[in-house]
Amino acid sequence: MRHAVLMADPIALRPAAEGDLRVIESLTQDPETAGEFGWLGWHHTGLRANWAQNGLLSEHAGTLVIAAGPQCLGFMNWRPHPAGRAGCYYEIGIALLPGARGHGYGTEAHRLLARYLFAHTTVYRLQADTDTGNIAEQRALEKAGFAREGVRRGLGWRDGAWRDGVTYSLLRTDPVR
Numbered sequence: 001m002r003h004a005v006l007m008a009d010p011i012a013l014r015p016a017a018e019g020d021l022r023v024i025e026s027l028t029q030d031p032e033t034a035g036e037f038g039w040l041g042w043h044h045t046g047l048r049a050n051w052a053q054n055g056l057l058s059e060h061a062g063t064l065v066i067a068a069g070p071q072c073l074g075f076m077n078w079r080p081h082p083a084g085r086a087g088c089y090y091e092i093g094i095a096l097l098p099g100a101r102g103h104g105y106g107t108e109a110h111r112l113l114a115r116y117l118f119a120h121t122t123v124y125r126l127q128a129d130t131d132t133g134n135i136a137e138q139r140a141l142e143k144a145g146f147a148r149e150g151v152r153r154g155l156g157w158r159d160g161a162w163r164d165g166v167t168y169s170l171l172r173t174d175p176v177r
Helices: 018-029 047-054 105-120 135-143
Strands: 011-015 062-068 071-082 088-096 125-131 147-158 161-171
Touching (some): 011 105, 018 047, 018 071, 018 088, 062 105, 105 125, 105 135, 125 135, 125 147, 135 147
Parallel strands (some): 088 125
Antiparallel strands (some): 062 071, 071 088, 125 161
16 A cells, blocks of 8 residues: 655644544555564554544543644554553654655654643553564664663564564653654
């Protein structure tokens, strides 16, 4: 599946519209669009049912579209993980269309999501994990102000093997760059 990407507009995060679902599906269900680090095999996503139920936004988790003007370039999401009895942290993720990669949109999208979550939730920690080979994502996280915490062995299954991952975090008290 091919998607043309216009590079003129600054990006913003916004709730998903029904027309965005095709792009989101392609970033999770099409090996070529998802790319080396995003393709995890075909699976039931429940995307359309979740969109119909809550617009992909719930009290503690969500998916927002990365948009340049009206055009969907990809998405960012977050979900809670327990942090003891006191609360939770959010794990965040990103997927960009192939034509939107390598233009700084990932860095800016991480900044926008961090600012949004720190402004509208009480979460203290954001965490992102990425494949040790995904240098572009590691750079985007670092440019956005995330701190590299280290390598976690056997973190994720992809392409027939367990892969090591790099964990990054951003605390509410850290500067978002």
